[in-house]
Amino acid sequence: MDNRSDIWRGIDTIKGRFIDLSDKVWGMPEVCYTEARSAAEHLAELRHQGFRITENVAGIPTALMGEWGEGGPVIAFMGEYDALPGLSQEAGVAEHRPIETGGHGHGCGHNLLGSAALLAATAVKDWLAENKVPGRVRYYGCPAEEGGAAKAFMVRSGAFEDADIAITWHPHSFWEVAVTPSLANTRADFIFTGRTSHAAASPHLGRSALDAVELMNVGVNYMREHMPSDARVHYALLDTGGIAPNVVQAHARVRYSIRARDLPGMNELVGRVNKIAQGAALMTETKVEMKIISAVSNILPNAPLEQALHRVMEELGPPHFDDTDKGFASQIRATLSDKDIASVYYAIGMDPTDRPLADFLVPLDAKRNPLVGSTDVGDVSWVVPTVQVHAPTVAIGTPFHTWQVVAQGKSPHAHKAMVQAAKAMAGLGIKALTEPELIKAAKADLTKRTTKTPYVCPLPDHVAPPLDMSVV
Numbered sequence: 001m002d003n004r005s006d007i008w009r010g011i012d013t014i015k016g017r018f019i020d021l022s023d024k025v026w027g028m029p030e031v032c033y034t035e036a037r038s039a040a041e042h043l044a045e046l047r048h049q050g051f052r053i054t055e056n057v058a059g060i061p062t063a064l065m066g067e068w069g070e071g072g073p074v075i076a077f078m079g080e081y082d083a084l085p086g087l088s089q090e091a092g093v094a095e096h097r098p099i100e101t102g103g104h105g106h107g108c109g110h111n112l113l114g115s116a117a118l119l120a121a122t123a124v125k126d127w128l129a130e131n132k133v134p135g136r137v138r139y140y141g142c143p144a145e146e147g148g149a150a151k152a153f154m155v156r157s158g159a160f161e162d163a164d165i166a167i168t169w170h171p172h173s174f175w176e177v178a179v180t181p182s183l184a185n186t187r188a189d190f191i192f193t194g195r196t197s198h199a200a201a202s203p204h205l206g207r208s209a210l211d212a213v214e215l216m217n218v219g220v221n222y223m224r225e226h227m228p229s230d231a232r233v234h235y236a237l238l239d240t241g242g243i244a245p246n247v248v249q250a251h252a253r254v255r256y257s258i259r260a261r262d263l264p265g266m267n268e269l270v271g272r273v274n275k276i277a278q279g280a281a282l283m284t285e286t287k288v289e290m291k292i293i294s295a296v297s298n299i300l301p302n303a304p305l306e307q308a309l310h311r312v313m314e315e316l317g318p319p320h321f322d323d324t325d326k327g328f329a330s331q332i333r334a335t336l337s338d339k340d341i342a343s344v345y346y347a348i349g350m351d352p353t354d355r356p357l358a359d360f361l362v363p364l365d366a367k368r369n370p371l372v373g374s375t376d377v378g379d380v381s382w383v384v385p386t387v388q389v390h391a392p393t394v395a396i397g398t399p400f401h402t403w404q405v406v407a408q409g410k411s412p413h414a415h416k417a418m419v420q421a422a423k424a425m426a427g428l429g430i431k432a433l434t435e436p437e438l439i440k441a442a443k444a445d446l447t448k449r450t451t452k453t454p455y456v457c458p459l460p461d462h463v464a465p466p467l468d469m470s471v472v
């Protein structure tokens, strides 16, 4: 019954629809909670495949879930479909060529991510139907990974409560089990209010909110020396108070992303940044309000799932790239710096090679020096045993959030990698359905890691999904 080659052949039979879905979503890039069309495409495919649908998960209009099957364990596949602002780019070219100035683009490959996760869920559904065994497979369509923390809100709403394991993947330079940790991350806006006035005639009557933002940023930049070396703090100016230098700026808003290895470390840092904001308000006689936009937890690893996934990926092997794939990837590679390339090899503890695309499986015990970002997969990993595939959708060294990711997002090599990711995920799903001891071991591992430090949702109770966060 556990014949993974059957399910892999099944994926080859149906993959066309999902490659088309990925390309379609690539062509309608929608950011943070505005993914109406992309979510509708995913919903239409779930319906076509006969899944039972739940819309509006956690009260989020672009979050959805499809389920198929009865009884047995619940295998959850998680997909994403949000894009990034400012990364509009033509596909299939190795030069920076925006389609639309200032337009959005799939700079983190979530068009592929969502579609391959849905492909894996569909393949497991077909396998369940064929083998007539108890078991349920779910596809969670998760919006706003890029800063919106949708999965954290979905976890808070109980959407993952009865899932037995969760499987996902991410586009990457390499073919590997994702064993890298991620940072807990809070996004908070600091909104300063001052008093406007004529900047020349009555400057002494004005109190500048913009001055306060500048002083706050200076203060935080002094704090950097005194924070843990793996913490990260960065900011974006959302409102600088206006365009006229002769009008004292009465309002200003800065958005901070405050990251640390774990939640206690992050909360401490959020407190320190807030103190600096209060200090800036005191100095400038303005008022400040801190508004939490979203927050995510660090990822908890799961050793039994990682080992099982590694075996599946070994059995499956990396995608087979042909000379055309390697040719385009080499052109992209030529647009990267040696440092870009060296840094991804450094992350897996390997010396750089000349390969344009990854054709090997990174050992599970590679001496990694991980590049660390954040993801809302973290929150799921605290409540359900979770594991992730990395599949080589991009030329080795391509940094995330760049035009080069967008340019490769519809390429044959990206399609091959997304299909391979789906095969790895579905292969692990079948393994979990046929080997009950795997789910047991995965759950025991999670329990062990959370007994002393149980999951605490990083979102304050009063914070609702920031559905309008990208239109401030």
Ligand SMILES: Nc1ccc(C(=O)N[C@@H](CCC(=O)O)C(=O)O)cc1
Binding pocket: 108, 145, 146, 147, 148, 149, 170, 185, 296, 372, 373, 374, 375, 376, 400
């Ligand atoms: N396998 C990956 C997972 C997440 C990301 C990423 O760039 N995430 C954003 C999202 C941050 C967040 O969720 O707060 C970031 O780190 O800035 C990149 C690769």
